[in-house]
Amino acid sequence: xxxxxxxxxxxxxxxxxxxxxxxxxxxxxxxxxxxxxxxxxxxxxxxxxxxxxxxxxxxxxxxxxxxxxxxxxxxxxxxxxxxxxxxxxxxxxxxxxxxxxxxxxxxxxxxxxxxxxxxxxxxxxxxxxxxxxxxxxxxxxxxxxxxxxxxxxxxxxxxxxxxxxxxxxxxxxxxxxxxxxxxxxxxxxxxxxxxxxxxxxxxxxxxxxxxxxxxxxxxxxxxxxxxxxxxxxxxxxxxxxxxxxxxxxxxxxxxxxxxxxxxxxxxxxxxxxxxxxxxxxxxxxxxxxxxxxxxxxxxxxxxxxxxxxxxxxxxxxxxxxxxxxxxxxxxxxxxxxxxxxxxxxxxxxxxxxxxxxxxxxxxxxxxx
Ligand code: ATP
Numbered sequence: 001x002x003x004x005x006x007x008x009x010x011x012x013x014x015x016x017x018x019x020x021x022x023x024x025x026x027x028x029x030x031x032x033x034x035x036x037x038x039x040x041x042x043x044x045x046x047x048x049x050x051x052x053x054x055x056x057x058x059x060x061x062x063x064x065x066x067x068x069x070x071x072x073x074x075x076x077x078x079x080x081x082x083x084x085x086x087x088x089x090x091x092x093x094x095x096x097x098x099x100x101x102x103x104x105x106x107x108x109x110x111x112x113x114x115x116x117x118x119x120x121x122x123x124x125x126x127x128x129x130x131x132x133x134x135x136x137x138x139x140x141x142x143x144x145x146x147x148x149x150x151x152x153x154x155x156x157x158x159x160x161x162x163x164x165x166x167x168x169x170x171x172x173x174x175x176x177x178x179x180x181x182x183x184x185x186x187x188x189x190x191x192x193x194x195x196x197x198x199x200x201x202x203x204x205x206x207x208x209x210x211x212x213x214x215x216x217x218x219x220x221x222x223x224x225x226x227x228x229x230x231x232x233x234x235x236x237x238x239x240x241x242x243x244x245x246x247x248x249x250x251x252x253x254x255x256x257x258x259x260x261x262x263x264x265x266x267x268x269x270x271x272x273x274x275x276x277x278x279x280x281x282x283x284x285x286x287x288x289x290x291x292x293x294x295x296x297x298x299x300x301x302x303x304x305x306x307x308x309x310x311x312x313x314x315x316x317x318x319x320x321x322x323x324x325x326x327x328x329x330x331x332x333x334x335x336x337x338x339x340x341x342x343x344x345x346x347x348x349x350x351x352x353x354x355x356x357x358x359x360x361x362x363x364x365x366x367x368x
Pocket of ligand 1: 013016017018036037038039040041042043044045192
């Protein structure tokens with residue numbers, strides 16, 4: 001129900017810059033995930049949007065209105081934290097009703113919305129129960145319900161599922177997405193868990209060291225990482241990265257990986273990128289984009305085999321080129337020590353500049 005625009009947003013704590021120059025527009029009704037490792041500035045960003053922290057630089061606009069100086073209570077935001085804030089002496093019903101009563105909502109309306117929210121979050125059988133006796137999983141579900149029930153225009157969730165168990169987390173991922181579709185709020189979801197970001201978000205904002213690195217749909221950031229950090233952070237395992245030398249091979253251009261083989265390329269941007277770094281370029285491919293083949297372009301010794309249930313990860317290469325590929329369990333597995341020849345799926349090859357780590361040959365800066 002509200003568009004959020006962050007312009008040159010930054011936050012310093014004394015001489016430490018926790019966030020620098022963040023530019024991003026979150027559309028009305030969009031589910032945006034802020035994804036990045038611990039300490040990258042996700043919570044700092046959220047706290048400024050919520051009004052708990054004043055920016056050092058830049059502005060935050062809700063539907064074109066600058067909200068700097070507007071206190072949290074008047075911003076129309078609901079906020080759910082990692083540690084649920086629940087009144088444990090109250091019943092589930094009273095916890096859900098709390099925000100509506102505080103706003104003077106008529107009794108019948110309170111009752112109707114409590115029933116509705118409880119049903120949505122599967123809390124109906126527990127409405128009469130005191131919160132103090134409930135499990136962590138249920139308390140977090142209740143915390144989400146208590147924030148959602150007042151239908152804030154903007155819903156901010158900061159790692160709300162990090163304390164709940166894995167099975168419950170999977171259930172909640174689906175429920176949160178449904179909840180947002182139902183209420184149509186603008187939702188910002190902070191997580192360091194790429195699975196949560198990938199499964200729930202309309203778009204993902206990937207951050208590292210106080211910087212926004214890329215914004216895009218889950219598939220876009222996965223398939224077209226703007227730099228080597230995003231390439232390695234997304235995916236489990238992340239994208240394989242290896243350095244090669246660009247050289248002319250008759251009339252065509254090849255990237256040479258020494259004893260590991262070479263691949264031919266046709267994009268002149270790759271040559272231009274290599275010219276910046278003594279002819280070197282970083283080549284990237286996803287573990288699932290490589291398959292063992294009789295006469296593949298690349299060759300690596302097999303180091304070990306890791307079974308992960310539905311699939312198997314084959315670890316290959318040497319310390320300079322540690323490569324992982326994913327194969328189906330039914331595949332005949334290679335032996336440790338054997339040299340495996342690999343084919344890389346056409347169109348899935350990615351290239352990055354050595355010094356900057358920036359992707360080669362993509363026009364958009366991916367930040368808007
Ligand atoms: P996490 O997932 O661990 O919460 P995060 O991405 O949310 O990480 P932030 O909490 O935004 O990261 O913190 C960003 C950086 O700013 C961290 O290095 C943190 O130590 C620092 N920081 C946050 N709040 C303060 C503060 N009040 N004073 C000083 N430094 C702070």
